[in-house]
Amino acid sequence: MVSLLGKSTGRVSALARGARKSVRRFGGGLGLGATGEACLRERPGAELMSLESFDVSDARLAFGADLACTAHAAYALELCERLCAPRQVEPEIFVWLEEFLALLGSRGATVQRLRAFELGLLRRLGLGLSIEVCVACGRPAREMGDDSSRWQPERGGLVCRACARSGLILTADVRRTLLRFLEVALDAADAQELTRDQNAGCRQMLLEAISLHLTSPLKSLEFINKMGGTP
Template sequence: MERFVDEALVLSTLDYGEADRLVTLLTREHGKLTAFAAGARKSKRRFAGALEPFMRLRVQLVETRGSTVRLDSADIEAGYYSARQDLSLIARALYAVELCRELTRDHEPHPELFALLEEYLGRLDAKEAGPTSLLAFELSALAHAGLMPRFDACTLCDGPPGEQPRFDQTHGGAVCEPCSGRARDAVAIPPALLSGLRALQEGQRTPLPPELRARARGLLNIFIAHHLGRRLKSVDFMAQVGLD
């Protein structure tokens, strides 16, 4: 059994048995891993509050015969404690880690996605990530996962979206009016929303006004749910907190 050390972000945890815990990690070099932490719920010394969502850790892991690895130790490198004091920041962080968990497969390295999530959590902790930044994070995460929605042209004819564009999650993005008959689920969207999302994809960080931001949030929720086959649980939590 090989023992290795890696950097990791905690995506989620699940209590197992009376004292153990299963921890889903996004590691820098080994991708998403499910780690078995024996006695994690009883031992205050071994893991000392490290096994909580969106902690950044240095972990010592051991490969086992199955797909699950064994977690031998975890040292906290960043707890993002300032973000944990604000419910809106907690909601955004939980959404970000759940999205990364669902977009990735076990044991497939995603160093760019790790860096993206690490950077976003750091910005949340420093109170430097406004509401629009979550949309930018999502678009980048989708791009790293090979699920980039298209906003620059019609996904069906490759022509310009036009003055009355639509969005269709099934076809993966914008649909022009002439092609809308071939996109049964397409919904009309303002041209300004299309250009705003395209600008975020291109790396611009100009904040979207609240109305467009709410529309963008709805579009991405539908798009992500379509490709994942389910709605992310943290979407409902963000709605409860009052975030668009």
């Protein structure tokens, strides 16, 4: 069984019979993050489609040799798989993921690009978060003190401390970093400065926001944590 994100189909699950054997139909191209032209067929009365063939344009073979690339690719793909509704056509998300995978292949993995990917993905999914104003009272975050805003993604993002009694504290530094990465293009993200603390803060806020939409933990993150890494 394979999970595909199609530009014109959205996310679909499909059976790929003989995928391991048939070089003619699949070209050996059903690996992690492979891109190509898929020929799908509906199966009467079944939810799963049938993958008839897959004409590979990029098999992403470079990922296999690089653990960080593999981890970032697995994470980005799992995010799309878990957050995109089935069969909902979302060409913007396809393009965003495709660009992310292409940059991984050509330039390797960077945490800056991963943060930009997460923020851009949430926004494209319609799950964007308020970072500049309190979602409850509208007070601008720039008027708040360094540690006087909180993060409550279940309410839509940033909440000032007068409006929230609980939630992670969002420091001004992490807030400004999130804003910066929300606006940066994927191919320009690598050049952005990102300290270890800023990355850890952003990562925590983003995971909190992402996990709201998941019913079980991300497998790719468990794998990364087992390796002792923090992407």
